[in-house]
Amino acid sequence: MKPLRPFRRTLCAPLAAALLGASALLWGRQAAAEESAAEQLFREGRALLVEQRFAEACPKLEESQRLEPSLGTKLNLAFCHERLGQVATAWVGFQEALITARTAGDAAREAFAKARIDALAPRVPWLRVRASAGDAGADQVTILLDGAALDPVAWDKELPVDPGEHVVAAAHQGDVFWETTVALKESERVDVAVPAAASAEAAPAPVPAAASRPARRPAARSPAARLPRARLLPEAPRDGARDERSVRAASPGVSDRLVFEVGGFLGHLWLDADKTDVCVNGDGECDFSLSTGSFLAGATGFIGYTAMERLDLGIRAQIGLHSSAGLLIALGPSVSYPLGDRYRVGGTLLFGTATQSGPVFTDGYVWNGYDYDYRSDTVTTSVPLGFSLGLGVEIGMKLTDSPSGALFLQTTPLLLVGADGVAASLPFGVAYRWN
Structure with a gap:
């Protein structure tokens, strides 16, 4: 039999490794x-x-x-x-x-x-369960709160409970000898006195902590969602002002899903627009165009509604002034979506216009009553892009976060195309979005 031992060891080692590998694979899956x-x-x-x-x-x-x-x-x-x-x-x-x-x-x-x-x-209700002195000790009496045993350490201490009905019961050696239901509303404090087992029939009713705030029965809530009883929370301080303060529960509505954004930007604007006008040097018509790039500064905003998970639908607007003595206005329906926890992208269908002013060289032939004279001149004029359609893009990176929203570094480039020309801008700036 001795010659078989090395063989057994040789066979067992791969087997053990395979079993360990399979266990690790199953655990990982x-x-x-x-x-x-x-x-x-x-x-x-x-x-x-x-x-x-x-x-x-x-x-x-x-x-x-x-x-x-x-x-x-x-x-x-x-x-x-x-x-x-x-x-x-x-x-x-x-x-x-x-x-x-x-x-x-x-x-x-x-x-x-x-x-x-x-x-x-200020809205949390507090319940204090007082036990008779003779029953202090879990071996004599068990106090139940909503069906769960209450640790004796928590007796005679204020416990936070959800608004609604709560059942307080007392059992001796497994038999419930006393039970009562108490209803609490927001901000209310109620004391419940649990009688001794021998005096269960003469048990007093629960007494509110503040006489001026009698307990009223609110609508029942789901028992499955009650506050877990396994953890003992510290006793709340007695604050008379808080006892008298009533705060109404906020009802969720449309305002909870609104999104606002305000920001500013600096950038560059390119505008190429054509204009047909009467020449200042005669009655003839002159066609001319003004094409230039200029420095742009302005503001952007978004107001929207969280229609589904992480997707915001709304309206985005941009307005800016540029160094060519003109302005840019664009707005339209927009969609915005976060990529992870840091980045945000979006798109906008834009309606808008742009204008600019500058010197334009005009020339042409003008009828003088007898013949056509050639004339030329340089004038300063304002060239509007006219009503235009276009697209905009939103690309943002979160800089800081806060309870109310987040600050983004973002760019919102756009392109507008009209009957009289095109305009494009590349702005960079910061924006704060309130969620």
Whole structure:
């Protein structure tokens, strides 16, 4: 048998390597599939967000975050919960995103999360569950909040909850002996006193923290979207001013999908226009053209509507003055689309015109009553391009990002063609886009 041992070793080594390789390949395929599924869910969730179908978007973003946690998904998920009116869940989500962004050194997203936290804080309802002194301890009584056991450490502490109905129950040795439903609205604070097991029949009803703000039952919300109970959040400070402050939930509308852009540019304009006019030196008609390039300075703007995922439809306008004593005006329907997180491209169908002034040499024969005389002269005239059609292009690169929008370095070249000539411009400038 001894001569077989080297053979066995020779055979086992490739077998082990093949098994390890197959396992690594299967693991890699599974990880790639999960990553692909997470990315697909994120894109579907984002598209539903843009379409304001928040109830459908949140579950997809939640599953994407579970498969592949990321800061961007966390922020979108918190925003989705905010739009659903789940202000406490959104508030917690933005706090987690703030910590993640701060750790990653992402100042723009940190500022965005901080702004949403500050905006949501006055709207969060708070619930305090008070247990009887004799029942302090999980071995005697278990307190349930929306069906989940509440850690004894959280007893008698204010907990952020979403607006709507919440069920508070108490169980002893697995048997529920007391239960009540309490409804909270935004900014409200409510205390619930849980009776001892022996005095369950004489249990007092929940008492609002502020007597001037009686609890009223709002519309029910989806139980599946309630705030997770696994994490214990710090007790909220008692602020009398906040107790009396009521903030209405913002309803998503058309304004949430509007996009604005304002920018300035410097560049060059080429204009070649023809003009037929009466000569200043007689009654004859003179044909002449003015073709020149000149320095151009002006402003550009865009107002649009996010029609679908990452696609903006709207109107772009450009207006500029140039050194040939004229102007350029162009506007028309435009489409704009981001390439990744940094670049943006777009196109515009333009309607507009351009003018310029300059010296023109004119000559021709003029009838003097008896014969034709040849005359020539140099005049200064204004040459309009007339009504023109053309195309424009938008190419932008993001310089900085902020909670409200982004600053772009961009160029918006255009070409106009009219019956009297053509005009082209190549501008470079910066523009800020509010999203």
